[in-house]
Amino acid sequence: MPLGVLLPMVVLGIMGLALLIRVLRPTPPLRFSSPEVARNIWDRRNPDDPACDVQLDAAESAALITTRTGAGLLWSMGADPVARRFQSRCVCVETRTGLVVKTGDFTAPKIRLVLPDRDVRRRWCQILEGQ
Amino acid sequence: MMTPHYPDVVNMAVPGFVALIVIELVWIKLKGRGGRYELRDALTSLLLGAGNVAAGILLGFVTVTFLYTLWQYRLFDLGYSVWVLLLCFVLDDLRYYWVHRLGHRVRWVWASHVNHHSSQHYNLTTALRQTWTGTFTLMMLLRVPLVLLGFHPAMILFSGGMNLIYQFWIHTEVISRMPRWFEAVMNTPSHHRVHHGRNPRYLDSNYAGVFIVWDKLFGTFVPEDSAEPVEYGLVKNLGTFNPLRVAFHEWIGLFSDVLQPGLTLRQRLAYALAPPGWSHDGSRMTSDMLKACDGSLKAAEPQHAGGS
Numbered sequence: 001m002p003l004g005v006l007l008p009m010v011v012l013g014i015m016g017l018a019l020l021i022r023v024l025r026p027t028p029p030l031r032f033s034s035p036e037v038a039r040n041i042w043d044r045r046n047p048d049d050p051a052c053d054v055q056l057d058a059a060e061s062a063a064l065i066t067t068r069t070g071a072g073l074l075w076s077m078g079a080d081p082v083a084r085r086f087q088s089r090c091v092c093v094e095t096r097t098g099l100v101v102k103t104g105d106f107t108a109p110k111i112r113l114v115l116p117d118r119d120v121r122r123r124w125c126q127i128l129e130g131q
Numbered sequence: 132m133m134t135p136h137y138p139d140v141v142n143m144a145v146p147g148f149v150a151l152i153v154i155e156l157v158w159i160k161l162k163g164r165g166g167r168y169e170l171r172d173a174l175t176s177l178l179l180g181a182g183n184v185a186a187g188i189l190l191g192f193v194t195v196t197f198l199y200t201l202w203q204y205r206l207f208d209l210g211y212s213v214w215v216l217l218l219c220f221v222l223d224d225l226r227y228y229w230v231h232r233l234g235h236r237v238r239w240v241w242a243s244h245v246n247h248h249s250s251q252h253y254n255l256t257t258a259l260r261q262t263w264t265g266t267f268t269l270m271m272l273l274r275v276p277l278v279l280l281g282f283h284p285a286m287i288l289f290s291g292g293m294n295l296i297y298q299f300w301i302h303t304e305v306i307s308r309m310p311r312w313f314e315a316v317m318n319t320p321s322h323h324r325v326h327h328g329r330n331p332r333y334l335d336s337n338y339a340g341v342f343i344v345w346d347k348l349f350g351t352f353v354p355e356d357s358a359e360p361v362e363y364g365l366v367k368n369l370g371t372f373n374p375l376r377v378a379f380h381e382w383i384g385l386f387s388d389v390l391q392p393g394l395t396l397r398q399r400l401a402y403a404l405a406p407p408g409w410s411h412d413g414s415r416m417t418s419d420m421l422k423a424c425d426g427s428l429k430a431a432e433p434q435h436a437g438g439s
Contacts, residue, residue: 010184013148017149020156021168021169077172078372106380
């Protein structure tokens with residue numbers, strides 16, 4: 001197939017579909033409605049290291065999980081959860097609304113947390129950077 | 132004998148892919164069931180599909196040159212009849228089964244295939260989440276027997292394209308089950324949902340492209356169990372929608388493992404060629420370990436132990 005046909009077809013196809021998905025919004029973003037919801041998701045993903053303590057961020061889109069072996073984060077990637085136990089040291093950067101956690105993990109490089117309360121922000125930071 | 136012209140069916144099918152995605156999307160919105168769509172996830176899938184087309188344009192010549200060079204050394208010339216084409220399609224599907232199985236059992240090949248499994252969604256855009264690095268896996272070698280047997284390279288590539296097109300429609304939750312006779316012979320949305328599952332019991336199963344009979348023949352078939360809904364994605368899901376990170380993350384992981392200091396040559400080779408999850412110090416889990424672990428956990432539950 002000539003590139004002059006293929007290229008516009010692919011570009012227009014992607015743009016059209018993206019627009020349609022944006023308009024229809026078929027699946028809402030994931031929110032952890034309670035610590036128990038977050039705990040269940042974490043435990044299902046980490047049956048060998050269940051959650052001992054769960055704290056949600058203000059947007060209910062992330063949770064700080066404390067386990068017997070350390071700490072991890074559970075957060076929403078659009079409509080789905082992602083969980084990580086951090087093996088290497090994280091770096092937390094404070095923003096006006098919360099924290100940006102730089103993980104050093106190529107597959108999950110940056111996590112944004114909504115933590116308006118400065119004390120809570122510092123506590124999360126200590127736990128995450130203390131790994 | 133003149134070589135007939137085989138069209139570039141995959142690129143020709145692009146408008147059909149787009150139309151079917153629109154239909155699925157509208158169906159899900161109207162019915163409120165049959166799958167989920169998320170903008171960034173779908174966009175990642177579509178961009179990976181576009182990247183796959185670009186990779187084909189840039190690197191497709193490697194496979195084509197290899198097959199046409201090999202064609203000079205064919206043992207037979209089977210010609211171009213419809214029956215030969217049908218036989219080629221079936222045998223190429225068998226070839227696909229083994230390429231796909233190796234794609235899950237050898238980390239070097241998994242590094243290329245992993246992005247197809249990296250979405251936590253299962254919809255028609257997931258079908259387009261294709262590799263950019265397939266050429267580097269050298270899986271073209273599995274086409275050698277077909278060429279040497281006398282199937283023309285253009286016919287083999289056409290069969291491969293038709294195989295890929297068939298697999299598009301099975302990436303959906305809109306269709307629950309096909310008629311029983313169809314489910315028995317053909318790969319279907321139900322069978323392929325299992326293949327995309329991250330549940331331990333569903334790992335490393337249903338590798339088929341078109342005919343599910345290969346899985347039944349080689350012992351890798353697992354039926355979809357309504358008691359255990361499929362959770363899609365990877366054992367360790369990605370925390371990024373960046374297509375570059377999705378496309379290359381496993382290659383980066385593989386090379387950083389292979390090149391770490393203090394390993395023997397055997398361990399370095401194992402990081403590249405052993406099943407995904409293998410580690411020299413036992414700190415990670417392969418799918419076999421995950422299945423064994425899951426089996427033990429289930430056995431320990433009272434209902435499985437006969438306690439209730």
